[in-house]
Amino acid sequence: MNKDYELILLAAGHGKRMGISGNKVLLPLLDEPLIVYPLRTFLKDNNCCHIIIVAKKDEIPLLKELAKKESVSTTIPFTFVEGGAERQDSVNYGLRKLENIKGFVMIHDGARPFVESHLIEGLNEVVHQTKAAILGVPVKDTIKKVENKLVVETIVRSALWQVQTPQAFSSQLILKAHKTARIENFLGTDDASLVERLGEKVVMVPSSYDNIKITTPEDLIVGEAILKHQQKSQKENKMQRVGQGYDTHQLVEGRLCIIGGVELPFEKGLVGHSDADVLIHAIIDALLGAAGKGDIGQLFPDTDLAFKDANSRELLQQVYKQLIGEKFSIINIDATILAEKPKMQPYLKEMQKNIAFDCQMDTERVNVKATTSEKMGFVGRQEGIAAMAICLIEKNTI
Numbered sequence: 001m002n003k004d005y006e007l008i009l010l011a012a013g014h015g016k017r018m019g020i021s022g023n024k025v026l027l028p029l030l031d032e033p034l035i036v037y038p039l040r041t042f043l044k045d046n047n048c049c050h051i052i053i054v055a056k057k058d059e060i061p062l063l064k065e066l067a068k069k070e071s072v073s074t075t076i077p078f079t080f081v082e083g084g085a086e087r088q089d090s091v092n093y094g095l096r097k098l099e100n101i102k103g104f105v106m107i108h109d110g111a112r113p114f115v116e117s118h119l120i121e122g123l124n125e126v127v128h129q130t131k132a133a134i135l136g137v138p139v140k141d142t143i144k145k146v147e148n149k150l151v152v153e154t155i156v157r158s159a160l161w162q163v164q165t166p167q168a169f170s171s172q173l174i175l176k177a178h179k180t181a182r183i184e185n186f187l188g189t190d191d192a193s194l195v196e197r198l199g200e201k202v203v204m205v206p207s208s209y210d211n212i213k214i215t216t217p218e219d220l221i222v223g224e225a226i227l228k229h230q231q232k233s234q235k236e237n238k239m240q241r242v243g244q245g246y247d248t249h250q251l252v253e254g255r256l257c258i259i260g261g262v263e264l265p266f267e268k269g270l271v272g273h274s275d276a277d278v279l280i281h282a283i284i285d286a287l288l289g290a291a292g293k294g295d296i297g298q299l300f301p302d303t304d305l306a307f308k309d310a311n312s313r314e315l316l317q318q319v320y321k322q323l324i325g326e327k328f329s330i331i332n333i334d335a336t337i338l339a340e341k342p343k344m345q346p347y348l349k350e351m352q353k354n355i356a357f358d359c360q361m362d363t364e365r366v367n368v369k370a371t372t373s374e375k376m377g378f379v380g381r382q383e384g385i386a387a388m389a390i391c392l393i394e395k396n397t398i
Helices: 036-043 057-070 087-095 117-130 171-183 191-196 217-236 278-291 312-325 345-358
Strands: 005-011 048-055 078-082 104-109 132-138 143-147 150-155 161-170 203-206 238-253 257-259 262-264 268-270 328-338 366-371 384-396
Touching: 005 036, 005 087, 036 048, 036 057, 036 117, 048 057, 048 087, 057 078, 078 087, 087 104, 087 171, 087 191, 104 117, 104 171, 117 132, 117 161, 117 203, 132 191, 161 171, 161 191, 171 191, 238 278, 257 268, 262 345, 278 312, 278 328, 278 345, 278 384, 312 328, 312 345, 345 366
Parallel strands: 005 048, 005 104, 048 078, 132 203, 328 366
Antiparallel strands: 104 161, 132 161, 143 150, 238 268, 238 384, 257 262, 328 384
């Protein structure tokens, strides 16, 4: 089942309660702007297919630079749109930029930096079943209704929840809710309230008390403590694993010579069931080995016609998605090509970029080098080409 969603990330707010004249989402938290933290979390989610950032007109260039820096290893497209006078206006402008009005959308406050991946995943599961779901936590303190500084009533708190973001909806439903609110001049405090007015059910998904919104100077102090705790917890709950891969293919006439996704100008090419990209095959084996998932022959058997002449880069992308789906992340890849001819040096950087792109990682964390076998063995006799790869991956065990 396709569980893609688009994200509207709100960054057009003011810092009045923070006591500043600028935008609070750009305030530093442990030396990085607030908005960077939720942005990174959503960029790691394979189901997030489009990010719409709603911002002040004069801050869009800065946010574009931040987004470009954070998304260097992803293919998620961004759209930037100017915000409105009220939060509801900003959401409405963001909704107009949805690419799939029959899909799903999450709406998140840029000043809520501590939302965690497992919360987003849980919310996404529920909204695809119900059409409207929000994050929240039960109220812990006693709540009293006060008028003119006098207590009027003590409200039973067992049914009270403190609402957070992201809030998730079917795109058609939230578009209808906002349209109705505009027609009736209704201004809600959150997007779910607009859906509730339509008589639609909104499901509450339990969240974390850490998922606070940075609103006052005191929140920054609490936020720094939360962030340090999250970072410590992430380090303590990660397991690193090493994998190695090796592959060889015969050189023959009449075949293309494709290595690292680059077609090399050479009179011979590599024989294989797929495009015989020896470098990428070695990397796939290294990744699968590190994850304990067998090897390339088990995942893409040469007896399956579906993989006949397959583009090995597409196979690598499939392996990457499988690893991410099981909470693995790739730390680095180091690979060596063994070939007498053709010369690899002019093409190594392009190969590096291809592999980094397919694995959605920085090019600095991918290293590709080449050597000869000094005319010894099948490589030295130019009968074939070999490749070796080693990788380090990390799994979040939470």
